[in-house]
Amino acid sequence: MEILYTILFMLGWMILGYLCGSIPNGVLIGRMHGINIRDYGSHNTGGTNVGRTLGKKAGIMTMILDGLKCFLPMLFALLVLVYSPIKAYLIEYKYLNELIVSLVAFFVFIGHTFPLFNHFQGGKCVASFGGYIFFISPILFVFGGGLFFILFKLYKRISVCSIISVPSVLLASFVPMILDFTILSDINTFNGGMYYHPDFMLHLSYISVITIFLSAALIIIRHKSNINRIKKGAEPETHFSNTIDPKEE
DSSP: OHHHHHHHHHHHHHHHHHHHHTOOHHHHHHHHTTSOGGGSTTOOOSHHHHHHHHOHHHHHHHHHHHHHHHHHHHHHHHHHHHHSGGGGGSOOOTTHHHHHHHHHHHHHHHHHHSOGGGTTOOOOSHHHHHHHHHHHOHHHHHHHHHHHHHHHHHHOOHHHHHHHHHHHHHHHTHHHHHHHHTTTOOTTSOSSSOEEETTEEOOOOHHHHHHHHHHHHHHHHHTHHHHHHHHHTOOOOOOOOBSSOGGGO
16 A cells, blocks of 8 residues: 555645646736736746846746745655655655655646646746755755856856756766765765755755756756757847836836
């Protein structure tokens, strides 16, 4: 019965993750400003297009909310796994906590990219990916975020920052995986993952590497048009300015 309960438990979290990912924050913020963001700019619902259309505050708010819609359900899932008796009914697996929160995150990405509440037309997943990385490893987040901002200072294009920094985080994630395979194999030891308390932590393994790889592939695919424009030297710089009502800037 443990296998059945575990499958049902995972399915429940996958559905929750998809529904959270489907929340169209960019569309909602656009409506607060009296517009349909899909009618402007790149027609994308992500923070970059919101920022280009409605200004810096709206763009940053969209990115933060898109990050939180991944971070919060992952936090909820781990709280349930750690502090409720549910694990007594699930299979025993060394990396079960990491597996569950990774499934939640990946289905948030699927929901964000193909949202149920927005005709399956969503964003490019970078901000949600940031929320995921911030949850599983603040160290990886600082590395990826630092690289992102350095690249933005140099190139002024969020698309360039995204398609370089996300694969870089993937490469960096091999470090905790290698540590897990070698000198830090104990699930209760810190190897670069999230750590708030000895009972509330994430020991990272190959599961996170696989999740980051799949997420990075999704993000790169979603940036296909940007990559084509970069090759042609036609990718515009990213400037956040309110083109609807400049007085609000």
